[in-house]
Amino acid sequence: MFSPWQLLAQRVRNFGIVIQYPPGMGNSAAGDILNGWKQIASRLGVDPSTAQRWERERSLPVRRLPGIKGRVWAERVEINRWRAGQPAEALAAELVRQRPWRSVVGAAVLLVAVGLGAKLWLGLRKGPPADWRVTGDALVVMDAGGRELWRRPVPPGSLQRDPYGTDKPPIWFGDLDSDGKVETLFRTRAAVYCLSERGDERWRFEPGREISQFRVARMGREWLVVSLSPTHVAALDARGSLRSEYRHAGRLLHLAVADLDKDGAEEAIIAGMMPDRRRATLVVLDPQRLGTERAVVVLPRNCLEKADRMEGASVQELRAPPELLTLIVGKAGSYLIWEFDTKLRVSQVAPAAGFLQRHRELNHKHAEFGAAEIEELTQAVEVRWSKPER
Numbered sequence: 001m002f003s004p005w006q007l008l009a010q011r012v013r014n015f016g017i018v019i020q021y022p023p024g025m026g027n028s029a030a031g032d033i034l035n036g037w038k039q040i041a042s043r044l045g046v047d048p049s050t051a052q053r054w055e056r057e058r059s060l061p062v063r064r065l066p067g068i069k070g071r072v073w074a075e076r077v078e079i080n081r082w083r084a085g086q087p088a089e090a091l092a093a094e095l096v097r098q099r100p101w102r103s104v105v106g107a108a109v110l111l112v113a114v115g116l117g118a119k120l121w122l123g124l125r126k127g128p129p130a131d132w133r134v135t136g137d138a139l140v141v142m143d144a145g146g147r148e149l150w151r152r153p154v155p156p157g158s159l160q161r162d163p164y165g166t167d168k169p170p171i172w173f174g175d176l177d178s179d180g181k182v183e184t185l186f187r188t189r190a191a192v193y194c195l196s197e198r199g200d201e202r203w204r205f206e207p208g209r210e211i212s213q214f215r216v217a218r219m220g221r222e223w224l225v226v227s228l229s230p231t232h233v234a235a236l237d238a239r240g241s242l243r244s245e246y247r248h249a250g251r252l253l254h255l256a257v258a259d260l261d262k263d264g265a266e267e268a269i270i271a272g273m274m275p276d277r278r279r280a281t282l283v284v285l286d287p288q289r290l291g292t293e294r295a296v297v298v299l300p301r302n303c304l305e306k307a308d309r310m311e312g313a314s315v316q317e318l319r320a321p322p323e324l325l326t327l328i329v330g331k332a333g334s335y336l337i338w339e340f341d342t343k344l345r346v347s348q349v350a351p352a353a354g355f356l357q358r359h360r361e362l363n364h365k366h367a368e369f370g371a372a373e374i375e376e377l378t379q380a381v382e383v384r385w386s387k388p389e390r
Contacts, residue, residue: 034074043079058086128182128197132171134159141184141199150199158188172216176224177238185226187214192226194240203240207232215255217268223290225268227255233270235290244291248283249275251314258320260284260342267294271315271327274298278305280315280329284344286386293386297344299327300380303373304334304355307362334358336377346378 034040037048040062044051054060061078064070127143134140139159140151159170172185181197192205192214207228215227223243224236230251235244252272259266265287274281282297316335319326324347325340333354339347351359351369359369 032076034076034079035071037072040072040074040079043076044083129173129184130182132169132184132186139186141195149197152195152199154186155188159186170214172214174216174218176218178221185216187211187228192228192236192240205234205236205240205242207234213253215253217255217257219257219266219268219287219290225255225257225285225290227252227270230272233268233285235268244289246270246283246285246291246293248272250281252281252283254315254318256318256320258322258325260321260325260344262342269318269320269325271318273314280327282315282318282325282327282340282344295344295386296382296384297340298382298384299329299338300377300382302336302377303369304330304358304362328352330355344383346381349374349377 034043037051040060041048041051044054046054051060055062059082060074061082062072062074064072126147126149127145129141129149130144131142131146132139133142134154135151137153137156138151139154141149143149170187173182174185175181176183176185176194183197183202184195184199186193186195189210189212190206192207192211194202194204196202205226209232210229212229213227217225219225219235222237224238225233226236227233230253231248233246233248233252233255234242235246237243248270250273252270254271256269257266258269260269261267267287268285268290269282270285271280271282273279279301280299282299283293284295284297286292286294314331315327315329317326317328319328321342325342325344327338327340329336329338330352333352335352335355337348337350337352339349341347356369
């Protein structure tokens, strides 16, 4: 059976009239017909406006039904043939040109997604050990954001701050062996423990006597200087083995490490009080033999200490170079600030405000603490070297 359209086409063929079959009819199968600009554009991978422009400018093979607003259709095989005959570079340029905002929006969406993903990843990723607390009988170590990394049982009361008024914690965080990971050192009354970044025990050091204070300083790549009490300093290697010890009869509460003479070798510096408990002192240990004194500095008693008959003014703070070695010495807010150069020569003596006020209250022979008294103190400083100064 012929459809009415096919019969009409057969009758008028002799008159030279060409009948275009509407979509879905005629000699083409329905699956080979693209109906409307949307399907045609989809086949080409562009939007309808681009397909319409290609009809005008590039002779895209589309057909229309009769009438002013005749529907547009095309045969799939003709569209494929037309596309195969177009230069690939020209089509690619057209695809970019048709909607450039798509690339911009796509890139923006990608950047936002990457940023959110990175933020989420960083937020979930825990950092290295940086803080601690004691919960019950457990040491809890956290990162800088307060997120718990690990916990470890410890003897009750073993992580109290030291009793010497310096408020130093019994915990030290640092890269002990230069492997890029942060180790944790902590002390109990009987031992010093070194734990890995994950909280596993790497080593422990037991000095054989009670540990009453805890100061830690790295010295180069191989040494760890640990102050275990006011009279005992130990030098350990990165594996926790004892290399040397230093003992002092006074009370040394501060520890620092610095290259004083700029020879590339760091010295360990400890500061506190002499055995007579009347004068402040500074001890520099030999970098080659850490149990040996390289230099000892003894500071004189100032006029306030003599007038108040104080037991002695201890070092309240020790600041290591790069430029000047600084000691803050005194009691009850009456502090003198001593600065030394790298040869341990006095560079400056400066009174704090509390020292000046107390000085005026005692009504000394000097109306003010001035240059004469500073010079007198400077000349009274004792510096003893174990070998000739370089």
